[in-house]
Amino acid sequence: MKRHLFLSAALVGLLTIAEVALASDVANPSPAAKDEQTIWELERAYWRYVQENNLSAYADLWHKDFLGWPSAPHPFTKTTLQTGLPRKPLRGWHSRLVEFKPAAIQVTEDVAVACYWITFKWLDKDGNGAANTIRITHTWRKTGNDWRIRGGMSMPEPDTSPK
Numbered sequence: 001m002k003r004h005l006f007l008s009a010a011l012v013g014l015l016t017i018a019e020v021a022l023a024s025d026v027a028n029p030s031p032a033a034k035d036e037q038t039i040w041e042l043e044r045a046y047w048r049y050v051q052e053n054n055l056s057a058y059a060d061l062w063h064k065d066f067l068g069w070p071s072a073p074h075p076f077t078k079t080t081l082q083t084g085l086p087r088k089p090l091r092g093w094h095s096r097l098v099e100f101k102p103a104a105i106q107v108t109e110d111v112a113v114a115c116y117w118i119t120f121k122w123l124d125k126d127g128n129g130a131a132n133t134i135r136i137t138h139t140w141r142k143t144g145n146d147w148r149i150r151g152g153m154s155m156p157e158p159d160t161s162p163k
Contacts, residue, residue, distance in 0.1 A: 035107040035147075039114050039140055042147055044100055047118060051095050055082065061149055063141060068152035071134055096121045098131055110142040111150075117157060133157035 029037075042061060049058040059082050066078040098119040105114045115137045123129040134154045141150040 032107045035112060035142070036105050038147060039105060039107070039112045040102060042140070043114055043116065043138065046149075047097050047100060047120070051097055051120075053094065058082075063148035063150045066149055066151065068138075068149075070152070070154045071156055094123055096123055096129075099133075103135075112140040112142070112147065114138050114140065 046058065046061055048054075049061070059078070062078045062081060064078060066081070067075055068081075069075045098121060099117070101117040101119075103115040103117060105112065115135070117133055117135055119131050119133040121129040121131050134156050136154045137152060138149050139151040140147045
């Protein structure tokens with residue numbers, strides 16, 4: 001009888017310890033998981049700023065020494081990006097986000113790489129425009145508490161519709 005009571009008490013103790021351990025893992029996500037969440041929030045903000053034509057907030061996401069190669073014939077710097085965004089709205093066009101689809105993310109210390117698909121439309125003054133899907137990779141660098149895009153690359157998603 002004493003042995004049965006001892007085993008029951010030991011089992012209850014182990015279950016309690018396991019429950020506390022599991023609850024603490026859920027309540028305290030790892031720093032990398034928090035950083036991943038932050039990066040995805042910043043990527044969504046990036047597209048919200050583009051849609052709103054908020055050049056100041058958009059430019060603030062970019063590291064001062066950014067170098068990337070968007071779906072364009074040549075690489076861009078932060079200055080190139082800042083002068084490129086306002087062109088279409090000045091001609092009566094505005095963008096509309098259709099879908100943001102994360103693919104993968106990895107955070108290692110102060111560097112994060114995020115890969116995703118974005119589908120958007122550049123709409124004319126009458127609201128007409130075709131959907132475009134592109135693949136994007138952004139490399140983020142954390143300095144202090146702030147993450148900034150240090151590099152990136154994008155390309156159009158191939159058209160897979162039957163011809």
